[in-house]
Amino acid sequence: MNEIRVPFLGDGIDKVIVCHWHHKPGDVIAQGEDLVEVEADKAIFNIPCEHNGRLTKILIAQGQGALIGQVIATVENT
Amino acid sequence: MKCSIVDLGLIDYQDAYRFQKETIQKVLEDTNSRLLICEHRAVFTMGRKADEKFLLVHPNDFVQQNISVVRVDRGGEITFHGPGQMVIYPIFDLNAIKDLRIFLWKLEEVVIDLLRYFGIVANRQKGYTGVWVGEKKIASVGIGVKKWISYHGIGLNVSTDLRFFSMIKPCGLDVVMTSMAQELGQVVDPAKVKEKLIEIMASEFKLEIIP
Numbered sequence: 001m002n003e004i005r006v007p008f009l010g011d012g013i014d015k016v017i018v019c020h021w022h023h024k025p026g027d028v029i030a031q032g033e034d035l036v037e038v039e040a041d042k043a044i045f046n047i048p049c050e051h052n053g054r055l056t057k058i059l060i061a062q063g064q065g066a067l068i069g070q071v072i073a074t075v076e077n078t
Numbered sequence: 079m080k081c082s083i084v085d086l087g088l089i090d091y092q093d094a095y096r097f098q099k100e101t102i103q104k105v106l107e108d109t110n111s112r113l114l115i116c117e118h119r120a121v122f123t124m125g126r127k128a129d130e131k132f133l134l135v136h137p138n139d140f141v142q143q144n145i146s147v148v149r150v151d152r153g154g155e156i157t158f159h160g161p162g163q164m165v166i167y168p169i170f171d172l173n174a175i176k177d178l179r180i181f182l183w184k185l186e187e188v189v190i191d192l193l194r195y196f197g198i199v200a201n202r203q204k205g206y207t208g209v210w211v212g213e214k215k216i217a218s219v220g221i222g223v224k225k226w227i228s229y230h231g232i233g234l235n236v237s238t239d240l241r242f243f244s245m246i247k248p249c250g251l252d253v254v255m256t257s258m259a260q261e262l263g264q265v266v267d268p269a270k271v272k273e274k275l276i277e278i279m280a281s282e283f284k285l286e287i288i289p
Binding site for chain 2: 012013032040
């Protein structure tokens with residue numbers, strides 16, 4: 001099981017808002033494909049999936065906050 | 079950072095958006111950044127989290143005036159684009175920076191320096207993005223980033239018809255908008271603004287301008 005975490009986005013940015021999931025649990029996702037958009041300050045950042053796999057769990061819903069480094073989803077290898 | 083300048087002229091927002099997405103792919107392929115400069119026909123755009131309550135008139139009124147409302151994948155609330163506003167889309171490779179806050183700060187710095195050249199004292203406002211002249215906002219800044227390539231950017235009011243902003247709550251704030259023309263009390267040559275903008279952008283981001 002692979003964990004998808006909020007990456008480092010810059011000094012002083014310690015949290016983001018999850019804006020839009022591009023996929024739902026069960027979807028098969030290719031490595032490098034956009035998985036989720038998060039917002040920090042006035043920037044939307046697309047977090048890509050780092051693995052080929054199937055999205056198993058979304059842990060942070062749209063509109064909710066997440067800290068930098070926090071696990072927001074899990075992807076199992078296919 | 080190598081960068082080419084692309085002047086799109088007057089272009090519909092949606093067409094420019096498609097062009098931005100195509101340009102991101104080009105930057106990913108050849109790593110040369112692109113600076114897109116254009117002007118839009120009248121349109122209101124809403125960021126991902128933007129609240130429709132900040133539209134202050136009924137949507138039918140927009141239809142009657144031939145103004146579209148588009149929801150887009152950028153940060154921030156609602157804003158207006160239209161003739162007289164210089165829109166700057168830096169499709170930049172940020173892999174050397176990898177810091178959203180620094181990038182936003184630099185974009186604001188470019189606008190502040192540009193306005194200073196034209197005799198307007200502008201600043202940031204703590205807690206808000208964009209560029210301000212006193213309590214009035216003159217430029218909006220909102221970006222998207224995909225694989226550390228930036229898109230969206232800056233809307234600078236050069237000689238925008240500011241009455242359009244009264245139809246919305248810009249950026250969700252009780253803010254008064256202004257323009258370079260209003261601050262200076264005279265029309266500014268957009269070609270000169272564009273020329274100086276490119277020069278300052280090149281200096282701030284250490285761009286090597288290529289054809």
